[in-house]
Amino acid sequence: MTTEDEPPQAPADEHADLWLAPGELASWLSVVRLMTRLPWAIDAQLQRDAELSMVEYMALAMLSEAPEWTLRMSVLAENTSSSLSRLSHMVKRLESRGYVRREADPADGRFTNAILLPAGMAKLESAAPAHVAFVRRLVVDNLSAERLRRLGQDAERILQRIDSPAR
Amino acid sequence: MTTEDEPPQAPADEHADLWLAPGELASWLSVVRLMTRLPWAIDAQLQRDAELSMVEYMALAMLSEAPEWTLRMSVLAENTSSSLSRLSHMVKRLESRGYVRREADPADGRFTNAILLPAGMAKLESAAPAHVAFVRRLVVDNLSAERLRRLGQDAERILQRIDSPAR
């Protein structure tokens, strides 16, 4: 697919060194569209079927696999790739829905633990099947095992660069 | 090559059929993290160096390659993967900054054309080098040509499923 179309007029004269080769550009634009629309699609599915956003689902899922259904806010923030502030607001909302609760770490009051409540676990379990099926249909079962593995590797490779200091 | 890593402990007991196989899950989580953090990184770079968001940059870039620097709002929305409403708000802001203007299509007043202004083109040209360099460092030059091509293909394949009706 895709690509490698020569534009009827070649406007990419002076853009050439400022920009990307046609094939590179096409691939990059596909990635951009994926980054924009895949989260949107997942959010829409979860919102429709479970009234959860993807980050909320991820948070519940992370907690459900943690010992004692408990995680520090900062760890949960890291695991869900969200800022502490965003997480704080989000957990407040989950708390008001009865899915989690917070308490200061008994051992060190500077930390706050987020704790999954039974209602939250129930919510997660009721949301999981449709969500997993959706992820399978869009991604996991849509790519060969090998390609999925490579996709994950590429993602890690890019993430590494994101985390590494400016240069 | 390469190996198939077994996780040291297998926690996926009863989750197994509700969820994904360990390798699948790992790949999927990598993709999720990529979808979350790559846009964030790009936005941060553009914001810092040019006070533009990624969508704004994309919109200017699309317009700059369109004939007469002109595109219908609906076409621009499609090309930037954003809703018409989002685009409308966004273009209003770009308009107030003097980068674009809007006018009703003379041939058919139902359509609205977004038109890139010289100041917008100048903005784009001044933002492009750093942005392109950043994209190269994170993605394009970080993957082999073959892997980049395949990444683009995988993205297209997933996008196709997103666009196809529920089943």
Next chain:
DNA sequence: TCATCTCACTTGAACCTTCACGTGGCGCCG
């Protein structure tokens, strides 16, 4: 020719994220 329908936008409110700052617990150094 005029009511009605359709379709591309536009708009304003609600919601969420971001940003900058504020707060409280605990270690540390005197």
Next chain:
DNA sequence: CGGCGCCACGTGAAGGTTCAAGTGAGATGA
């Protein structure tokens, strides 16, 4: 033991996106 600084979080305002209506231009049909 007492002030100081650091660090994990919390909070409120600002800004952007989403959602649900609203608007206006052209097609359609009587």
